[in-house]
Amino acid sequence: MSHRILIVGGGAGGLELATRLGRTLGKRGKAKVTLVDANLTHIWKPLLHEVAAGSLNSSEDELNYVAQAKWNHFEFQLGRMTGLNRAEQRITLSATLDERGEVLVPERQLGYDSLVIAVGSTTNDFGTAGAAEHCLFLDTREQAERFHSQLLSHYLRAHASQSDTTEQINVAIVGAGATGVELAAELHHAAHQLAAYGLDSIHPENMRITLIEAGPRVLPALPERIGKPVH
Ligand SMILES: Cc1cc2nc3c(=O)[nH]c(=O)nc-3n(C[C@H](O)[C@H](O)[C@H](O)COP(=O)(O)OP(=O)(O)OC[C@H]3O[C@@H](n4cnc5c(N)ncnc54)[C@H](O)[C@@H]3O)c2cc1C
Known part of the structure; x- marks a missing residue:
C-alpha cells in the first residue's frame, strides 16, 4: 500500500499542499494524498470583507474541492475532524448534515501514515465580555x-x-x-x-x-x- 498523506484543512496552506503533493507524489503513484475539509468549497479568506459588503458574490469565486482533487491527483473527503488517535494513526470525522439536518455523510475514521493539520485560526476576542x-x-x-x-x-x-x-x-x-x-x-x-x-x-x-x-x-x-x- 502506498504511503497515505492526510491533510486536514483545505485553506491557503492545506489546499496548496494537497495540490502540489497530488501533482507530484499522487500523480506518480508514490503516495495517496487525501484532503479533508469541513466545507465542499474553498474561498480565499482575504476576499471575505468583499463578501460581507456585497461587492463579491462568494459562489463566483469559490473553488470546488472535488474538482480540484480530480484534476490534481488527490482525494477529497468532506467532514470536520473531531478526534485524533495518534497511537492508531487515524482521525475521526463527525457526520456532515444537510440543510434539513439529515445525515449527508456519516461519521467515519480515516487512517494515515503522515498527518498534516492545517485548520487555520479564528479571531481572538481576548475574552471581552459580550x-x-x-x-x-x-x-x-x-x-x-x-x-x-x-x-x-x-x-x-x-x-x-x-x-x-x-x-x-x-x-x-x-x-x-x-x-x-x-x-x-x-x-x-x-x-x-x-x-x-x-x-x-x-x-x-x-x-x-x-x-x-x-x-x-x-x-x-x-x-x-x-x-x-x-x-
Ligand atoms: C477577513 C480576512 C482577511 C485576510 N486578509 C489577508 C491578506 O490580505 N493577506 C494575507 O496574507 N492574509 C490575510 N488573511 C489571513 C489569511 O487568510 C490566513 O493567514 C490564511 O488563510 C491561513 O491559512 P491556513 O491554511 O492556515 O488556514 P485557513 O485558510 O483558515 O484554512 C483553514 C481550513 O481548515 C478548515 N477547517 C477548520 N477546522 C477544521 C476541522 N476541524 N476539520 C476539517 N476542516 C477544518 C476550514 O474549513 C478551512 O478551509 C486574512 C484573513 C481574514 C479572515
Missing part, C-alpha cells in the same frame, strides 16, 4: 454572508417603512488592520451603490462607520505613510 454573543466575526464565508444579509435586511426594513425621516445605520469595526480598513472602504462604497439602486431611505452619509483600534493609527502593521489620510 463579544462572542453580540459581535459578527469575519473568519468564514458563512459569517461574511450573515453580515451581508443583516446589512441588506436593515436597508430593506428602512425602505419598507416609508417613513419621511431618513434613517441611519451605525457599523463599528473592531481592528484597523488591513481587513478592518478594507471593510470600511467597501461599506462606504456599498452605501452609495445601495442608494443608487433605489434603497435610498438611508442616505450614503447616514451609514456611519466607526473603526476602533487600540494602536495610535490605522494599518499598524504597514509603513506609516500608507496609514496617513489622503486629502
